[in-house]
Amino acid sequence: KAGVTQTPRYLIKTRGQQVTLSCSPISGHRSVSWYQQTPGQGLQFLFEYFSETQRNKGNFPGRFSGRQFSNSRSEMNVSTLELGDSALYLCASSVSGGGYTFGSGTRLTVV
Amino acid sequence: QQQVKQSPQSLIVQKGGISIINCAYENTAFDYFPWYQQFPGKGPALLIAIRPDVSEKKEGRFTISFNKSAKQFSLHIMDSQPGDSATYFCAARDQAGTALIFGKGTTLSVSS
Numbered sequence: 001k002a003g004v005t006q007t008p009r010y011l012i013k014t015r016g017q018q019v020t021l022s023c024s025p026i027s028g029h030r031s032v033s034w035y036q037q038t039p040g041q042g043l044q045f046l047f048e049y050f051s052e053t054q055r056n057k058g059n060f061p062g063r064f065s066g067r068q069f070s071n072s073r074s075e076m077n078v079s080t081l082e083l084g085d086s087a088l089y090l091c092a093s094s095v096s097g098g099g100y101t102f103g104s105g106t107r108l109t110v111v
Numbered sequence: 112q113q114q115v116k117q118s119p120q121s122l123i124v125q126k127g128g129i130s131i132i133n134c135a136y137e138n139t140a141f142d143y144f145p146w147y148q149q150f151p152g153k154g155p156a157l158l159i160a161i162r163p164d165v166s167e168k169k170e171g172r173f174t175i176s177f178n179k180s181a182k183q184f185s186l187h188i189m190d191s192q193p194g195d196s197a198t199y200f201c202a203a204r205d206q207a208g209t210a211l212i213f214g215k216g217t218t219l220s221v222s223s
Binding site: 050 | 145156157200211
């Protein structure tokens with residue numbers, strides 16, 4: 001059974017640009033969550049989607065957004081990138097919430 | 112308050128020893144407490160999880176002890192091995208049941 005797949009694995013962007021990250025959940029998993037991991041703040045919840053609807057949102061500015069498609073694949077977008085957005089972005093999926101399986105993440109560097 | 116406090120920040124244990132990592136939480140509405148293990152370059156992997164109606168859960172060398180009244184839970188790794196060297200995160204699921212609140216992590220080094 002394939003795990004959670006995140007693309008791309010690495011990304012370098014310039015301040016002010018926008019970026020889109022992709023996540024393919026485990027087959028049959030309808031819940032997809034996104035987390036930001038940094039050395040200073042640790043793992044922080046961004047948002048969670050279930051059946052194309054955002055069910056929960058963390059305390060991040062509106063520059064961070066996401067969506068989920070009918071096949072449960074999800075994307076997150078960050079607009080107007082700032083240096084502080086440099087982080088490992090992790091996607092996690094579960095059947096309905098909790099017991100999440102994480103992908104290996106996308107390492108975003110903003111220069 | 113949505114917070115999970117984890118200690119210690121780092122831990123060095125001899126091969127064959129017991130590694131103990133502690134976490135404390137404040138929100139009594141949390142209903143699910145998982146532990147994750149993360150190796151460099153990888154995402155966190157679920158190790159073991161417990162619900163608040165159980166005081167202890169054991170899976171192989173890994174045991175969670177849960178103290179509901181004290182709002183604390185801990186991970187015990189018995190017979191620690193060099194391959195256990197990783198960063199460990201405790202977490203709690205929030206009231207909405209859809210987000211995990213993570214501790215800051217413990218870097219474990221098992222010396223051979």
